[in-house]
Amino acid sequence: MRVPDRPSAFTSDSARDKYHAAYDRLLGELWPVPIDAFDVETRAGSVRIHRAGPATGDPIVLVAGAGGNALAWYRYVEPLARTRPVLVVDPLGEPGRSVQRKPLASGADVGGWLTDALAAVGAERAHLAGFSAGAWAAVEQQLGGGGRVAALTLVDPGGFAPIGWRFIRWATLGAAASMLPRTLRHRLAGTVGNGVLREDALVELMRLGFSYRRRVPIPPVYTDEQIRNLFVPVQVLLGAHSALLDAQAVATRLADIAPEWRVEIVPGTGHSLPVEAPDLIVERILDFPTGRHS
Structure with missing residues (x-):
């Protein structure tokens, strides 16, 4: 497997400028509450963070998946920020306003930049919530001894099943369908199992x-020992029809090796779980780790 030896980047300055123009416009259109946007320096580059909610308190930190950034969480900010500070990250290695300057050659590198970002904002007991590759980054942050986290919410996470042809097919069909006219794209969302296709703003960015x-890096599958070495409360939300993993198989494995984890399979959802069940995920984040579903 090839190890990345260069930073992720746009193919040209003009492509970057077009993306940033759309990003800024859509942020203004979609973001429901006032925000404070700022950059922090990490070992691998500068990371853009959007902050909303109360000035004090333990923050909820949201990390998007592959191809995503802070805008992917636009439905989450207002309900979460009613009671908690919310920090929404543009992950390094993904398109957005963060700027990667050094290669991310390993999971330790990915977890390292996230640790640096948490340190830069003074987080000590964050609730770290990540989707897919963002969930993998969150786990790597903890396995690397980064601390600063009181709880993890992993939404259809990477690192719990090998990347197979089913997922590659799902991603390829989603990319192709994103180029179709809006009406047809919306109609095909259910057929290809990708709720993002109904999100016009996110499709524009896609x-x-x-x-x-x-x-x-492509996440390898975590060993039982690595999973047992996560010492903070963890909840895992799985799409029942996820193209990334077999939800029932993952739930069964975790029940055996990490029975203290809260694991939930969400009916009627796939790998696009964050856009298919935002209200449920918000509720689970807010009531974990001491909530009703323990």
């Missing part, structure tokens, strides 16, 4: 993101 060359 199209512009085709000019971004993503160079991030």
